[in-house]
Each structure stands twice: as C-alpha cells, then as structure tokens.
Amino acid sequence: MGKILFVGVAGSSDPKPHPRAATKAERFGAKLAEYRDEVKLLTGGDGGLMKIVSKAFVERGGETIGIIPLEDERRPLNHPRYNPYNTMTIKTGVTFQARSIILVRSSDSFVILGGGAGTIIEAFLAYLYRIPSIVIEETGYPTDKLKEFAMEGYLDHRKLIKAYFTEDPGEAAEKAYTLAKSRTA
C-alpha cells in the first residue's frame, strides 16, 4: 500500500453558502472521491462548504479528517454548522485561525473552495508553507479576487510557489490529486 495522500480544502462555513460555490464544492468532492483509496480529505471540520464537500466525499466511500478548533469541540448535533461527515476529528484546542495552520501544514495539496477572510488566510498559509494549491474561481466569494491579487499565480513578491486557478471543480480535484501524488513521491 502506498502512502496516504492528504488533500486539504478551505471554504466558507456559512450555513447557507452561495449556490455556485455549493455546487462546485459538491462536484469537487464527488470527483476527488474517485481517488478515495489513496486520498483522505482534510477540512476544518465545520459546516457550510466544508460540510458539502465532506458529504460528497464520504457518501462515495471516502474518509475525511476534520481538524477542529476549540470553539467547535462542544458543538451540539443540531447546530447549523455541525458537520456529521467528519470520519475522524483532530481536536486542536486553538482558535479557528491557529487550527488553519495545522490543516494547511498537514496537507499534501490544498484547494480553495471559496470564502472570506479565513479562507483567504488559508490560501496565503499554503503559499508560505509551499503547499501546492488550487483556487476554484467564480464562486461568488472574495477568494475570487485572489487571481487578480496574485502576480502570475504568486501571492507575493518572493514567488515561493505558484497557485493554480480554475473555474472547473473537476479539474481542481484531478490537479489536487496529481500535485499531492507528485509531492510525496
């Protein structure tokens, strides 16, 4: 058996995400599930897009690991952001943002599903840690502006690692698999 690959995702925890982003997250999870024997899906374990992508992945036989912050540990089952699709959970005991650091560092490749400030921070973390990343575009979220912010795919002037941009969630899933695979070869 080969090494297990960790594909991480970042996305809005808004319980009612933008329909376009929701559709793309669902399609991404479904496509990535084709690689479920080699890949675990890592998320922040929260609701919104994280729940949608986890559901799509788990329902097709995949396993997820939710890396959850202190604030989410005691979330009741009927909370609008409760995510029942975390196959496993890691309880970090830290804020949402410190949790993001662990999520990103642990990933072999990282995908931005769409979101606001917290998701944008995760995109910059992936850049700083030189984790290969893919940004899904046209989601209706502020992360749509990342391409314009970047210079030729680089998120700052040091050109540490290039991010990939695509509107197509299926392509994002294949790219995430390929990048994780080649990184751990």
Added chain:
Amino acid sequence: MGKILFVGVAGSSDPKPHPRAATKAERFGAKLAEYRDEVKLLTGGDGGLMKIVSKAFVERGGETIGIIPLEDERRPLNHPRYNPYNTMTIKTGVTFQARSIILVRSSDSFVILGGGAGTIIEAFLAYLYRIPSIVIEETGYPTDKLKEFAMEGYLDHRKLIKAYFTEDPGEAAEKAYTLAKSRTA
C-alpha cells in the same frame, strides 16, 4: 460502520528504551491491533516506545496517526528517532508539549506506556481533559511513580477523573478499547 475510535499513547522517545517498557509497548500494540477495524492508534509520531507500539499495530494491519511537532517535521529518514510506522501524520507546527495537547484532546482513551517529564505531562493533560486513561506500571520510567503520586487514582485534589493502573499491557489494551468505546457510545 461505527465511529472510528482514537486510542492515544504517550511514551518515551528514547531510541533505546528500557527493555521492560519496550516489551510492554510491543505487547500493547499487538493486543490493540485485534481492534484495528474500529481503532486508530494516535501517537506523537516519534521514535522510541512510540515507534515500537506503532510497528506492532501497523504490522498487524492497523493504521496510526502521528501528531508531530515542528521540530520533527524535517527529520531525515536515517534519524534514530524517525518513525516509519506513521500511516498518517498531522503537522502541528508547535513544540513537543503543545503537540501533546492536541494528541491528548483528540483521544477517546489514553495510555501511558512509560516515560519522563513529557509523558508525565501527557498523563496530567488527560486528567484535566477528563480523557479516560490507563497507566502501564513497572516500566522502569518515572511514570512508575504516578500511582503513588495519585490519590486513589486521581491526579489531583479535584478528583476530575480516575486513572487506571495495570502492569499488564494486554489488559491495558482491552481497557483502552472498552473505555474509548463506552465514551463515544
């Protein structure tokens, strides 16, 4: 499929651990592997007793998650404390001790295999987080003194949760499984 149970362990990372502790760690891992379909083994991902217990568990078909600190992320393959039996690794980006917090919090039950200050801290963390824990005795390490330190199994005056003490690693494995199972029921 039922919920995956996380059994965490703490133990010395000394590359040449006490023979008695090494034997007990090996027997613990072998016995726990009988529950491999329900249980993942969580460790600090390091060498020494953590490597021994992981090897015993993985060679019998189990899967492990190593929760590793910043200092261990760039460990070369030939390092005496390198642990090739981490099926998966979570990269925390923090010190050994802050890593221990994540390891303990994420565990459904926690087993002390024997060790020094770092392992003792993990025993107290399990107590504070009310994680059911088992201390394996007669290992040759300072954790052997924990029973005497405790009052009727409680690690301080608040009597938050009782620790179990046993010299028998097989019994420790069964107890770890049972406690994790009943906690997540």
Added chain:
Amino acid sequence: MGKILFVGVAGSSDPKPHPRAATKAERFGAKLAEYRDEVKLLTGGDGGLMKIVSKAFVERGGETIGIIPLEDERRPLNHPRYNPYNTMTIKTGVTFQARSIILVRSSDSFVILGGGAGTIIEAFLAYLYRIPSIVIEETGYPTDKLKEFAMEGYLDHRKLIKAYFTEDPGEAAEKAYTLAKSRTA
C-alpha cells in the same frame, strides 16, 4: 495610571526593506513615541521593518514587546534579522504564523507597515478579530494592494470592521493611538 495601550505592527522582516517602507516605518515609530507613556509597541520581534520601527520607538524612550516564534528563539546576535530593540520578549514556541495570531489578538489597534504574505495574513487576522487597523500605503510591498482588494475598507463580504488607509505614517501613528485609546476606554 491609566491602562497601558498595546499598538501592534506588522511588517516585512526582509533585512533590506524597500527604502520607502523603511522611511515610513521610522517616521511611524518616531511619531508613536510621543505617546510612549501610555503605549507599548508590539511587534513580531523580528528584523527588517520591525527592527526599524522598534529602534525609532525605543530610542525615544518607548518600550517594545517582541512576540517571537519558535524559529527566532535561538537567533544569534549577529544574525541579519536579530532585533536588539525588543525591550521584552514573549516566547511563543509556535510558527511565525501562529505567533501572528497572538500578536494581533493582544493589540488594541494594529498597523500594517508593509509586507508580503505574512503581513497580509496579519491584516486579515486583525479584521477577523475586529481589531481596529490602519494600513500604510505606498510602501512598495504587496500590502499596497489591500485597499483595492477591500470593499469600502472591509476585507470581506461580512463587513466586520473597517480598515483605515493612509500614505502618511504620522497620521497612522495618531490614528493608532486614538483607536487603541477609544477601544479600551
């Protein structure tokens, strides 16, 4: 004696920062030092712009607190990024980015002196934690793009707290003092 105010700053640790940013950081520190009896300057304790602003503040009688990451703890005195202007240091034992979380959360107001991905993350952290913040513009760094990225000063669609933008470091210092003062009143 009134409460001590914490004005935090983020800036590139590049040992040879852009001259424009360097001049602005120096002027900011000098101006803020007028409030040295009420204000402590919080930085990441590193070199580059952090060193320049700390020097300007300390040489005028102010006191600084450097919140330093694990990687900086053992920095030798002749390291190009060593910062001798940390009056006090807090040793966090975590990555640069987890350190940033502590720096930003502890600040009563926060100023972006100019920088790349790490500094941008700190701007978004201040936004998420609703810490009043000021972005100094025209520095030659990627943070110059933050104004364009923001919508009417808000760094994402939730409009949690507005950031102030100014090209004038003296104005930034006065604003930082006023915002910190009113927040802790």
Added chain:
Amino acid sequence: MGKILFVGVAGSSDPKPHPRAATKAERFGAKLAEYRDEVKLLTGGDGGLMKIVSKAFVERGGETIGIIPLEDERRPLNHPRYNPYNTMTIKTGVTFQARSIILVRSSDSFVILGGGAGTIIEAFLAYLYRIPSIVIEETGYPTDKLKEFAMEGYLDHRKLIKAYFTEDPGEAAEKAYTLAKSRTA
C-alpha cells in the same frame, strides 16, 4: 538600563485558595516587589493565587503581564476569577495548558506557588525547557508532593535542570531574582 527580567509564577486559580498558600503567595509577591525596577511578574492572568501575588506586586509599584488563554479573554469584571492586577495582558487564543507553555518559555526563572494538575504541568514544562525553578513547599496543594517525586531535585531521569525547594516565600523571591539575573547576564 539593564535587561528586564521575567519572573514567572504558577499557582491555583481556585477563587478560595488554601490559606497557607494564599499567605505565602502574598509574601512572595511583596518580597519580589523589592526588585520591581528590574523584574516584571508573569502569570497566567487568572484568579486565585495568581491574583493574590499580582496584587501584592502591583500595589508595591511593580508591573505584571498576564498571559491569558482563550477561555479567559471574555471574562466579565465580576467573575470570581477576574484578575484586575494584570498591568498588561497577552491574549494567546489557546487552551489553559498551551498558554502555560508560552508563560513558562518566556520566564527567566519560574516559581511554583502551589496548585493541582495545571500547576504540576507547569513545573514539568520549566524542567523540560531548562528554566531555573523554585517550588514553594507546605502549601496544602498537590505540588507539595513534587519534592518526593523528584530525585535530588530532578523531575525525571535525564537530570536536565535541578529545581529548588523551600518553605519560605521570601527566600523563593530572592532566589527567583538571583536565578533570573544570572541566567540573562
């Protein structure tokens, strides 16, 4: 002006601490205040013994830094564990125990005022980080057992650094100052 010394303390946050421990904490803070021009007192910023020692230090002109966990950030002023004697506060955004790591690492010397599991963990952290430490004895708390647990002052078999034990809080204060001073010389 010489370097500012950080003397850290650990102690029970119990709002009604053991009278013996309370008296010793008060006397320790009063004695340490004789060095207030050189020393800042670092605590976990909480109530109980931390509040008592901070009060004694601040009322004699000293300044304290409270390193507070996520759970304490939003503590109301009338909370039984609210501590108004934090001259400055660092907001860590982490659990009590991860906060302890930052507190201990930042200290030039460290004093155990008496407490349970959390305080014991801090004693072991100081040992692991080789921070010179002093344990105040005869407090009525489980930390009274540390001397017996230790072997000739060493908290485990590796003999990393010796802890000092004394029943006299005044002597503890002088020792804490001397050890911090010699460490940073």
